[in-house]
Amino acid sequence: MKKNILITGGAGFIGSHVVRLFVNKYPDYKIINLDKLTYAGNLANLKDVEDKPNYKFVKMDICDFESVYALMQEEHIDSIIHLAAESHVDRSIKDPFTFAKTNVMGTLSLLQAAKLYWESLTEKYEGKIFYHISTDEVYGALEMNYPEGIPAPFHTKASAHRSSLNGHGSIAYGDDFFYETTKYNPHSPYSASKASSDHFVRAFHDTYDMPTIVTNCSNNYGPYQFPEKLIPLFINNIRLRKPLPVYGKGENVRDWLFVEDHARAIDLIFHKGKIAETYNIGGFNEWKNIDLIKTIIKTVDIALGRVVLSDEQRAMCGSQLTTHSSLPDDMFPDMNLITFVTDRLGHDARYAINSTKLQQELGWEPSLQFEEGIEKTVKWYLDNQEWIDNITSGDYQNYYKAMYDNR
Numbered sequence: 474m475k476k477n478i479l480i481t482g483g484a485g486f487i488g489s490h491v492v493r494l495f496v497n498k499y500p501d502y503k504i505i506n507l508d509k510l511t512y513a514g515n516l517a518n519l520k521d522v523e524d525k526p527n528y529k530f531v532k533m534d535i536c537d538f539e540s541v542y543a544l545m546q547e548e549h550i551d552s553i554i555h556l557a558a559e560s561h562v563d564r565s566i567k568d569p570f571t572f573a574k575t576n577v578m579g580t581l582s583l584l585q586a587a588k589l590y591w592e593s594l595t596e597k598y599e600g601k602i603f604y605h606i607s608t609d610e611v612y613g614a615l616e617m618n619y620p621e622g623i624p625a626p627f628h629t630k631a632s633a634h635r636s637s638l639n640g641h642g643s644i645a646y647g648d649d650f651f652y653e654t655t656k657y658n659p660h661s662p663y664s665a666s667k668a669s670s671d672h673f674v675r676a677f678h679d680t681y682d683m684p685t686i687v688t689n690c691s692n693n694y695g696p697y698q699f700p701e702k703l704i705p706l707f708i709n710n711i712r713l714r715k716p717l718p719v720y721g722k723g724e725n726v727r728d729w730l731f732v733e734d735h736a737r738a739i740d741l742i743f744h745k746g747k748i749a750e751t752y753n754i755g756g757f758n759e760w761k762n763i764d765l766i767k768t769i770i771k772t773v774d775i776a777l778g779r780v781v782l783s784d785e786q787r788a789m790c791g792s793q794l795t796t797h798s799s800l801p802d803d804m805f806p807d808m809n810l811i812t813f814v815t816d817r818l819g820h821d822a823r824y825a826i827n828s829t830k831l832q833q834e835l836g837w838e839p840s841l842q843f844e845e846g847i848e849k850t851v852k853w854y855l856d857n858q859e860w861i862d863n864i865t866s867g868d869y870q871n872y873y874k875a876m877y878d879n880r
Contacts, residue, residue, distance in 0.1 A: 476502045479550045481535055481583065482557030484508035486698040487606070489518035490736040491554060496522045498740070503527050505548050507541075508557065509534045513699040517860060535579035542586040553587055554604045554743065555580065558670075561701060562610075562663045566818055569662035576666035577673070580605070584677045591683070603674065603685045604743055609728070609755065611668040611689060612651045613658030614821035617726060619646055627757045627829065629839050645759055646726045650827035651689070653751045660819045675749075684748045688739070691755035691826040694846065695732035696853040700861055707766060708854045709861055711773040711807050721816035723763030726823040730756040731846035734839040741837050755826025756839045766811065767802060772851045774805045 478495065482488040483506030496504050508514045510532055522528050529548075533540050535557050544550070558576050559565065565572045584603065591601050622644035625632065632643035657672075659665040671687055678685040694704045707717050738754045746752060760768075774780045786800060802808050831837045841849070854861060 474501070476552055477505070477549050478502055478552040478554060479505045479507055479545070479548070480554045480556065481507045482514070482555075484510060484514035484516050484518060484530075485556065486513065486518075486695075486702075487693055487732055487735060488556040489515075489697050490695070490732050491556065491739055492519060492528070493522055494733075494736045494740055496525050496528045500527055503529070503548070505544070505550070506530045507533050507535065507544070511559075513560075513701075515697070515699075515864065517863070518697040536574060536582055538582040538586060541582055542589060545586050545590040550587075550590070551600055552602050552604070552743070553583060554606070554739065555583055556606045558667065560608075560663065562661050563701075563817060565661055565663035565666070569666075572662050572666040573669075576663075577669045580670035581673055584673060584683070588677065588681055588683060592681075598682060598684055601684055602743070602748070603677070603683055604739070604746075605671065605674040605685065605687045606739065607667050607671050607687055607689045608664065609651050609689050609691050609753070609824050609826050610661065610664035610821070611657050611659050611671060612655045612824075613660055613664075615647050615649050615651070615823040615825055617646045617724075617823045618648065620724070622646055623648070625757055625759070627827065629757050629828070629832070632757050632843065643757060643759070645825065646761070647823055647825065650825045651753060651755075652827050653689075653753055653830055660821055678749050686742060686746045686748065686750060686752070688742060688752045688754055689826070690735055690738075690753075691728035691730050691758075691824060693730055693732040693735050695850050696857070697860075698732070700864060703762070703765075704769065704850065705854055705861065707769050708773055708851055709865070711770055711810065712777070712855065712858070714807065714810065716812040717766060717770075717810045718812050718814045719763060719766060720814060720820060722813065723761065723766065723811075724822075725762050725820055726759050726825070727762070727765075728755045728825045729758050729760060729765070729843060729846075730754065730839060731841045731843075731850075734841060737840070738831065738837050741835050742831070745835055747834075752831045752835075753826045753828045754831060754837075755828045756843070757826075757828070758843050759823075759825050760843075763811075767805075767808065768847060769851070770807050770810070771800065771805050772847055773855070774807050776851055776855055779807065780805055 483492040625643040625645040
């Protein structure tokens with residue numbers, strides 16, 4: 474069935490993976506990528522699909538209600554996948570107003586434009602959907618009541634297989650998790666703005682019967698992520714042998730998911746999810762920041778030939794070079810790049826998603842084990858140094874300013 478899908482934030486990290494998946498997988502769908510092209514939006518992320526006949530890019534601000542409403546009418550939009558957002562916690566602490574404007578008012582602008590357009594049609598809301606992608610940070614923070622780790626009660630293919638607790642397996646640092654029923658308790662301006670937008674989406678269903686779905690996902694990693702985020706920043710800094718700034722003692726815990734698996738989940742939920750439901754998306758894959766950073770250092774040092782493993786060491790690590798927690802840290806010269814800095818304000822201790830509902834109801838599970846995903850991610854950034862160098866130099870922003878200003 475033909476669809477006209479508006480994907481907001483499609484030039485960003487997660488959005489570009491969703492756009493690519495939908496453009497390639499569904500040639501009968503017309504995919505309209507709406508993006509303001511702020512600092513984290515990069516059309517170079519979509520070079521491989523920009524000439525596809527079912528793809529169109531529109532430079533637009535979601536806060537511009539009149540333009541969004543006109544676009545919906547012009548393109549006969551019947552579905553919205555909403556990813557556009559300001560998303561960096563540190564930036565939200567310095568500039569909360571921008572986060573409220575984009576994440577709250579921008580979402581409200583989209584909702585109102587969709588409401589007015591869809592209600593003007595003969596079929597009304599039939600065959601329509603407003604799918605809102607959100608974050609696990611809206612739930613607040615979980616207690617880290619097992620700081621040394623316990624065997625995780627749940628596992629997916631993404632769960633890391635670390636040598637720990639006298640065996641191999643995934644680790645949890647607490648006995649509670651974020652469920653779809655967990656009450657919202659945001660702590661940062663970013664998470665507060667996302668929580669507000671989530672509430673608006675649900676309110677439009679409850680008040681106007683708009684078909685909506687909300688998903689909350691754990692931390693993503695993978696290709697095309699803007700290099701202010703932890704994993705690409707550290708890969709690049711290790712490559713250039715620059716300091717690796719670690720907040721506090723590096724003991725904060727996050728649940729990590731490969732971005733392509735998130736895109737697959739969005740695809741599945743878009744097509745088969747239940748209207749007015751919430752789905753959590755995560756990999757049951759908890760890592761302390763300091764352990765993750767050491768894993769990245771080891772992976773990059775090996776990939777760049779700064780450390781050459783013996784046959785015995787390779788055998789110890791197994792088929793994946795990144796399963797090398799048994800290798801001593803002092804083998805890796807770039808461990809000395811770790812620089813502990815003052816912790817940021819309101820830094821939540823632990824996030825951990827329970828995605829059992831999505832697994833049981835829709836049959837989704839991650840496709841990559843964490844060690845595979847990290848190795849794939851490191852390889853991508855090392856193989857695409859021009860992409861990251863252009864971003865860090867600002868060349869791509871100058872190009873888009875020249876191309877799209879006053880258009």
